[in-house]
Amino acid sequence: MKKRVAVLRGDGIGKEVTDAAISVLEAIGRRFHHEFEWVYGLLGGEAIDTVGQPLPDETIRICEESDAIILGAVGGPKWDNHPSHLRPEKGLLQIRKHFELSVNLRPVQAFKSLLSVSPLKEEVAEGVDMMIVRELTGGLYFGEPSFHDNDKAVDTLVYGRDEIERVVVHAFELAKQRRNKVTSVDKANVLESSKLWRKIVEEVAARYPEVEYDHMLVDAAAMKLITYPSAFDVIVTENMFGDILSDEASVITGSLGMLPSASLRVDGFGLYEPIHGSAPDIAGKNIANPIGAILSTAMMLRSSFSMLEEANTLETAVKNVLEAGFCTSEFKNIGRQILSTTEMTEKIISEIER
Amino acid sequence: MKKRVAVLRGDGIGKEVTDAAISVLEAIGRRFHHEFEWVYGLLGGEAIDTVGQPLPDETIRICEESDAIILGAVGGPKWDNHPSHLRPEKGLLQIRKHFELSVNLRPVQAFKSLLSVSPLKEEVAEGVDMMIVRELTGGLYFGEPSFHDNDKAVDTLVYGRDEIERVVVHAFELAKQRRNKVTSVDKANVLESSKLWRKIVEEVAARYPEVEYDHMLVDAAAMKLITYPSAFDVIVTENMFGDILSDEASVITGSLGMLPSASLRVDGFGLYEPIHGSAPDIAGKNIANPIGAILSTAMMLRSSFSMLEEANTLETAVKNVLEAGFCTSEFKNIGRQILSTTEMTEKIISEIER
Ligand SMILES: [Mg+2]
Ligand SMILES: [Mg+2]
Structure with a gap:
């Protein structure tokens, strides 16, 4: 070619x-x-x-x-x-x-020969092999209105169905090439955008019966990335959560x-x-x-x-x-x-x- | 009493x-x-x-x-x-x-006798003694408009000056009773609310010349909590970032x-x-x-x-x-x-x- x-x-x-x-x-x-x-x-x-x-x-x-x-x-x-x-x-x-x-x-993948440089204990970092799929062009970093003056500030988190669906589909497709597991990260107990996110994940998941999936709240995910990172296969999440979690995950292998x-x-x-x-x-x-x-x-x-x-x-x-x-x-x-x-x-x- | x-x-x-x-x-x-x-x-x-x-x-x-x-x-x-x-x-x-x-x-404080239960290497977790100060009643979890239908979702991150100032002042006061260091966490390279946050931190910091302070982006903070957690004294941040970071930090001592x-x-x-x-x-x-x-x-x-x-x-x-x-x-x-x-x-x- x-x-x-x-x-x-x-x-x-x-x-x-x-x-x-x-x-x-x-x-x-x-x-x-x-x-x-x-x-x-x-x-x-x-x-x-x-x-x-x-x-x-x-x-x-x-x-x-x-x-x-x-x-x-x-x-x-x-x-x-x-x-x-x-x-x-x-x-x-x-x-x-x-x-x-x-x-x-x-x-994020841990190389066995370099476990000693991880900030995590070797037995915690061992076997880490995850793929974080982050939505990159929507959400809080791009929504309008977005302004601040001396007394007040506003940012807006907006997502349309299409923006969510394409990234979720991508994650499920990737999971099929990996270990068939998707963890969708949101804050559906608080955010409206996460409720729509979770609904769409359910719809997409129904089309991939061979892929196992679960939902995890973003704060719980931030914990589990440290306590049990090797449990993750594909993680899919919205822009800001992905920004934070992908950087957090990047240091676990050292x-x-x-x-x-x-x-x-x-x-x-x-x-x-x-x-x-x-x-x-x-x-x-x-x-x-x-x-x-x-x-x-x-x-x-x-x-x-x-x-x-x-x-x-x-x-x-x-x-x-x-x-x-x-x-x-x-x-x-x-x-x-x-x-x-x-x-x-x-x-x-x-x-x-x- | x-x-x-x-x-x-x-x-x-x-x-x-x-x-x-x-x-x-x-x-x-x-x-x-x-x-x-x-x-x-x-x-x-x-x-x-x-x-x-x-x-x-x-x-x-x-x-x-x-x-x-x-x-x-x-x-x-x-x-x-x-x-x-x-x-x-x-x-x-x-x-x-x-x-x-x-x-x-x-x-979050590491007890020397329990370092072996931390997911972090003992030398990384040793000496951790931080105080995360999180704004709890404002920001993205409470702002309006906030809704979703089948095709679109909106959440709104709103902060007023007073909401930010009171929590930042609290953090600087606490730092005086501790090691005199405040790390303010935001996403000021992207969010308007973080720009106002950072401005107010600067104003408050000027009233506490004895307290050292710095600004850190939330994704960088998520990394440093794992790579060098003992470097933090007081961390102050808005509601959602605090939600994620405080839970992340909670597992570092095990x-x-x-x-x-x-x-x-x-x-x-x-x-x-x-x-x-x-x-x-x-x-x-x-x-x-x-x-x-x-x-x-x-x-x-x-x-x-x-x-x-x-x-x-x-x-x-x-x-x-x-x-x-x-x-x-x-x-x-x-x-x-x-x-x-x-x-x-x-x-x-x-x-x-x-
Ligand atoms: Mg980042
Ligand atoms: Mg939490």
Whole structure:
């Protein structure tokens, strides 16, 4: 197959980890006879410096003409005091909105060889393998009216049936490819929006009799993510709850730099990025962990290109390298062999080429 | 001093743990020459069975004529299928609303002798000693419009300046009695209500130059509660964020049955209750942990009665008993001596009488 991919490396370590991901995808392409065309676009701080806006029109055009987008990370102290429309993060929000990326996927997986770095006891973190499915373009962060003056403030949480249904369906479809279990998180004992959410989950669930499901209140979910995280398979929830819970879940394995994400449009087009930031303090030192970016491209292979074997091969390669005792510099002092960004990338490529 | 206390034992283990707390308060009364008058009222399931409503008028009257309220826990499977206005929990919501209990305090403290039961690594949980201050009567759970039909749902997050200011002031006052540090949690990069919240925090902070403070986004706070919980002193936040974060925080020490709470009116009147539920499965067996209820009354001594030495004495007594190796039945298999509810109560009383 031939696929055209927009590459937005962004700022800081975004560049290095994206380069790493591309090298790995080239290896996948060689092994499975696919041809990837990389089309580079500016985003974030560098875009502000170069063309005066965080998401240039040229970048939008490049993305529109591509089959998927891979993104590194944006931001840095240089732009921290810019007005909000000239902040690197604004580019991220704009691109999600422009392409209607309404379903956010945040997998969290514990690697057995790295349990010692989890803040949780090893026996609690062991076996964690969950997929958080977050609604990304609706709810409290977008509803109107939304304003504040000196004495009063209002935000509005609005959801339409379609917005809820598409993300819930996505979660049930994903569960079929995993362990057939969906936990829907809401606050249906208090919120009207959660009552509609729960009703739609019931309707969708009826169409998936093979998938087990339950409802959990958001505060109970915040507890269970710590006490018994391995019990979760797919979690589906609305935007704000997903924002909080996906970040909470991201730290339970202790390896933030490993975690990928996907933001999808209903037709399967998507943007893929590691969840870590641009880490300007370690940028350019060839020590950043490229695995979050690399695993993000595995999500792209699976979700946007339906290349399942290719995605599995890539994920297995990463897993094998980690289980063999290699890791990057953030895991020093746990008795494992530390590799640079490029060395780690090469190791993963060797695994793919084996 | 003479104090009149409304006692709402509620359902299940609510009764046993409240009885335990009263015995302990009697011991405090003897040692410090205070006289407590206990006035019992019905609440929750038992109230539904007896007078047909979860919060009887007679109970409201008893509370109005008292200096503070102590509460056990409400609910049980017997009432789970009742219509929502006849659910035991409804009585709790009604009492908070009736008495305008707008400031919720949720302390979380790790006991060194029980670090092994935390889901976190011992070195992560060690030293945790935080106070979460949650706004309890405003925000998304109460704003209008709030409705849903088959296709659309709306909830509204509204805050007025006064609602925010009183809880923020409370947090800064508490910090002065603790380690002089306030972390205000919001989502000011997205929500208008959080922008007003942050503005008011800045204004209040200016009046407390001796108190260090910072702002943290709610998703970052959800992460840090797991990765570095001992860094927090006082956390102050709005209702929904507080709902989620206080429950998340409650599990980090692994000893839910130990945790007290207070819900306060601006004038200092308050309701004190353990955070655990009515646990009908273990009710009446004399095995429930009374410490959550007992520590709640220490909060009453401090917050409603300004009996600081008395509160400290009670808390020290609990701590000494725990550090001496005693605990209740939920901590079996960690090599400590298991006491019944009444034995634990007696131990704590002996410490107070020493
Ligand atoms: Mg977030
Ligand atoms: Mg809660």
